[in-house]
Amino acid sequence: MSIKIDSGNFVSDNQKRCGFVAVLGETNAGKSTLVNKLVGQKVSIVSRKVQTTLSRILGIAISGNSQIILIDTPGFVSDHKSSSRGESADRASVLEKTAWDAFRETDDILFVVDVHKKDFEKSIALLQKIDESKKISLVLNKVDLIIKEKLLEIASEFSKIRDFENIFMISSLNGDGVKDIEKYLAKIVPEGEWLFPEDEVTDSSFEKFTSEITREHLYHRIHQEIPYRCRVVTENYRNESDGSVRIAQNIFVKSNAHKMILLGHKGSKIRAVGSASRRELSELLGREVHLFLNVVVEKR
Ligand SMILES: Nc1nc2c(ncn2[C@@H]2O[C@H](COP(=O)(O)OP(=O)(O)OP(=O)(O)O)[C@@H](O)[C@H]2O)c(=O)[nH]1
Numbered sequence: 001m002s003i004k005i006d007s008g009n010f011v012s013d014n015q016k017r018c019g020f021v022a023v024l025g026e027t028n029a030g031k032s033t034l035v036n037k038l039v040g041q042k043v044s045i046v047s048r049k050v051q052t053t054l055s056r057i058l059g060i061a062i063s064g065n066s067q068i069i070l071i072d073t074p075g076f077v078s079d080h081k082s083s084s085r086g087e088s089a090d091r092a093s094v095l096e097k098t099a100w101d102a103f104r105e106t107d108d109i110l111f112v113v114d115v116h117k118k119d120f121e122k123s124i125a126l127l128q129k130i131d132e133s134k135k136i137s138l139v140l141n142k143v144d145l146i147i148k149e150k151l152l153e154i155a156s157e158f159s160k161i162r163d164f165e166n167i168f169m170i171s172s173l174n175g176d177g178v179k180d181i182e183k184y185l186a187k188i189v190p191e192g193e194w195l196f197p198e199d200e201v202t203d204s205s206f207e208k209f210t211s212e213i214t215r216e217h218l219y220h221r222i223h224q225e226i227p228y229r230c231r232v233v234t235e236n237y238r239n240e241s242d243g244s245v246r247i248a249q250n251i252f253v254k255s256n257a258h259k260m261i262l263l264g265h266k267g268s269k270i271r272a273v274g275s276a277s278r279r280e281l282s283e284l285l286g287r288e289v290h291l292f293l294n295v296v297v298e299k300r
């Protein structure tokens with residue numbers, strides 16, 4: 001181990017660092033996409049719909065000697081109304097509470113803004129709610145969708161609101177600028193032992209992770225109809241002797257009508273969801289997956 005002298009203190013070259021960073025922002029800003037990019041693999045599901053992330057999800061990134069524990073949070077819909085049918089204000093506030101709770105666990109925050117949005121009123125209102133004592137970096141995301149001049153205007157608009165540790169201009173989708181965030185976070189997390197084993201990328205259980213993948217495919221395939229009424233639960237899984245894994249999941253819906261929509265003509269829709277989810281699970285788990293989906297009408 002080599003030791004170097006830095007500002008009068010002895011600092012080990014391979015001193016481990018570890019810290020928590022909350023990722024906050026409006027719904028659909030691209031928080032989960034960014035977390036996945038930083039981790040280097042999917043830990044949090046992504047969709048075009050609002051309020052995709054439903055609970056706090058940890059994504060664990062490693063950069064050099066630093067372990068960066070990213071807290072992906074449900075996005076904020078500040079007016080407490082969702083664009084989807086039948087969404088209640090209650091659900092929005094539960095999600096928002098989850099996000100605030102996550103944020104209290106940490107000092108460093110990435111505040112993600114979708115620069116492609118028409119106006120930033122909601123983002124600004126949210127930003128103003130965050131304690132002045134918190135360190136925040138502004139992440140202007142989706143730069144692939146707008147011209148540079150507009151981007152600089154947005155940066156200056158946000159800079160009037162508060163001081164940021166850093167302003168990043170990135171595209172989480174294609175990865176532009178994400179490395180700069182990684183380098184920055186690796187430097188600012190405090191010295192300390194890693195809290196998770198080196199090969200761990202999330203604290204999600206196998207059951208939670210695999211059901212989230214199916215939920216994502218439901219979101220993608222069943223657009224307007226029912227997704228918010230669906231809950232996916234991995235009931236059980238079994239490692240088979242040939243190296244494959246057998247996963248059984250229940251999809252809970254609120255009514256028989258929803259069940260029919262989900263099944264589709266002669267079960268075509270659910271089969272499409274199942275095979276897309278199975279393919280992705282096989283890829284993510286690196287082995288063959290047998291996936292069994294069962295649609296259940298949830299009793300009140
Ligand atoms: N063009 C473009 N699209 C992006 C970028 N980042 C994310 N997206 C898209 O934006 C949508 C929302 O992304 P998510 O990562 O689910 O957003 P989120 O902030 O986690 O959303 P919630 O979980 O609902 O709060 C998805 O369709 C992403 O593919 C980007 O840099 N460029």
Ligand SMILES: [Mg+2]
Pocket residue numbers: 031032033044045046052053072073074075
């Ligand atoms: Mg999300």
